[in-house]
Amino acid sequence: xxxLQNKVALITGGASGIGAATARLFAAEGAKLVLVDLNExxxxxxxxxxxxxGTEAVFIKTNITSENEVADLFxxxxxxxxxxxxxFNNAGIGRVHPSHDLDYAEWRNTVNVDLDGVFLVARExxxxxxxxxxxxxxxxxxxxxxxxxxxxAAYNAAKGGVVNLTRSLALEYADKxxxxxxxxxxxxxxxxxxxDDKAALSTMTPMKRLGKAEEMAKxxxxxxxxxxxxxxxxxxxxxxxYTAQ
Ligand SMILES: NC(=O)c1ccc[n+]([C@@H]2O[C@H](COP(=O)([O-])OP(=O)(O)OC[C@H]3O[C@@H](n4cnc5c(N)ncnc54)[C@H](O)[C@@H]3O)[C@@H](O)[C@H]2O)c1
Numbered sequence: 001x002x003x004l005q006n007k008v009a010l011i012t013g014g015a016s017g018i019g020a021a022t023a024r025l026f027a028a029e030g031a032k033l034v035l036v037d038l039n040e041x042x043x044x045x046x047x048x049x050x051x052x053x054g055t056e057a058v059f060i061k062t063n064i065t066s067e068n069e070v071a072d073l074f075x076x077x078x079x080x081x082x083x084x085x086x087x088f089n090n091a092g093i094g095r096v097h098p099s100h101d102l103d104y105a106e107w108r109n110t111v112n113v114d115l116d117g118v119f120l121v122a123r124e125x126x127x128x129x130x131x132x133x134x135x136x137x138x139x140x141x142x143x144x145x146x147x148x149x150x151x152x153a154a155y156n157a158a159k160g161g162v163v164n165l166t167r168s169l170a171l172e173y174a175d176k177x178x179x180x181x182x183x184x185x186x187x188x189x190x191x192x193x194x195x196d197d198k199a200a201l202s203t204m205t206p207m208k209r210l211g212k213a214e215e216m217a218k219x220x221x222x223x224x225x226x227x228x229x230x231x232x233x234x235x236x237x238x239x240x241x242y243t244a245q
Contacts, residue, residue, distance in 0.1 A: 002030030003225040008081040010034040010074075012064055012121055013091035015042035017190030018140065018183075021213035022088055022220045027055040029221065034077045034084070035059040037091065056081070064091050064117035074124040083132050086224045087125040089118050090140040090183075094192055096151040107154045114158035115165070122169060122180070129178045138223045139166050139182040143239040146184060159184075163235050170233030179232040181223045185216050186239025206241030 009026045013019035014035035020042075023033050027050050035050075037043040040061045047059035058080050062073045077084050093113045097106060118139055129135025144152060145159035163182055170180040187193065187201040189210040202209050219238045222228050237243055 002028065003221065003227065004086070005030035007031045007085040008034065008077070008083055009086040009088065009224065010036060010077055010084050010125070011088040011090060012036040012062075012117075013140070014059075014088075015039045015046055017192060018185065018188060018213045018216045018220075019088065019090045020046050022090070022217040023050065023057075025214070025217040025221055026086075026224070027053065027057070029225070031055075031086070032081050033057040034073075034080065036062045036064070036073060038063055064121055065112045067120055070120045070124050074128050078128060084125065084128050085132070085135055087121065087135070087137045088140070088220055088224065089121045089125070089137060091117060091121075092140060092192075094152065094155045097154075098151055099153045102154065110154035111158045111161075114155060115161040118162050119165060122165070126169070126173060126178065130173075130176060134177040135179075136224050137169070137178070137180045138220055139180070141166070141182040141184045141235060143184050143186045143237055143243050145182075145235065146237065147243055166235060167233045174232055179228070181228065181231060181233070182235040183216060183220055183223060184235050184237040184239070186211055186237075186242045188213060188216055204242070205239070206245065209240065211238065211240055 009031040011019050011023050014023050015037035035043050043059040047057050050057040060073050062069045139162050141162040142159040144156040145163040166180050166182040187210050
């Protein structure tokens with residue numbers, strides 16, 4: 001029996017990279033999947049792939065920065081599967097830009113997706129999980145929620161916010177049978193990293209390679225499943241040694 005048998009898992013950013021790899025692993029562990037993304041074309045491809053392998057899966061196009069769309073998303077998820085047990089709150093964007101030249105609009109957009117969007121999804125998840133009497137939320141932060149880097153002030157500030165949002169929500173719902181943890185990836189080989197940057201980022205990493213989305217998925221499975229049943233408010237850094245430097 002899989003680790004997520006009879007569980008319903010909702011994954012934002014499920015059309016690509018870490019979210020799609022996690023959807024595949026969760027499906028292999030017996031979960032039913034709600035895939036969420038702005039990118040409908042890629043989302044539908046992952047949905048079809050999972051269905052072809054015998055998994056119950058539905059793709060729901062949603063912008064996580066829209067309060068109404070996120071509320072509607074959870075209504076649709078509950079009407080499709082009756083409940084939501086696991087939320088992998090993972091959609092995000094990132095861009096490198098010198099801070100003295102960063103438009104306020106770009107700052108707002110980054111923080112809007114990477115922090116506000118994570119809050120909106122978590123809030124709706126909590127509402128459903130409180131009714132259910134249980135649940136697990138895994139937020140994707142970043143190793144840059146722990147350390148700084150030049151040219152990514154908005155992203156790093158938002159990811160630091162996700163680390164402390166995780167602690168705060170975990171404490172608020174610890175006695176309600178709802179666990180909240182975050183995943184903090186290092187440099188992972190997904191479409192968010194420009195092809196031209198990959199060699200330099202590998203060199204900067206002690207293990208001298210980028211991480212794989214599948215390696216993140218295994219850490220997410222640990223945080224989402226009963227394997228981490230006494231863990232809440234934590235942030236799991238999976239970064240090839242980067243933050244140990
Ligand atoms: N790849 C890395 O090196 C790395 C490192 C640390 C953290 N992360 C984080 O991991 C998460 C997943 O990123 P990834 O590496 O898989 O990149 P990715 O670009 O492959 O996936 C991100 C997905 O989020 C979706 N998305 C973006 N904005 C959205 C919105 N407003 N509403 C709904 N969906 C939206 C995109 O369409 C995309 O499919 C992100 O939060 C990212 O910040 C990635």
